[in-house]
Amino acid sequence: MANTKNLCAQIDIALHNRVTKEKDRLEMTTSQYIASLLTEYYKMKDENGGINMTGSRTMAFQIPEELFQRIKTHLARETARTGVKLTQRDFVLGLIEQAL
Known part of the structure; x- marks a missing residue:
């Protein structure tokens, strides 16, 4: 088991x-969920040189509802399997990079 340390913070009740x-x-423990959020945040920050997406372009398209639900199911399954949240963005970028 990896070394761990407790992180505690007061947050707004709505949050x-x-x-x-x-x-x-997502059927995750609080520790798993917070760790995945923080990991995703720092990964995005490292990959983008910060959260500001300057130099990035938006790509938007519509897909059939059935395909969307299949993707959501896959993302939830992968998140549960790995313990790290797989986002739609990471999933689609991975597919694009793999294809190119």
């Missing part, structure tokens, strides 16, 4: 409720 709802939906 707490949102966090609780999402981590329950």
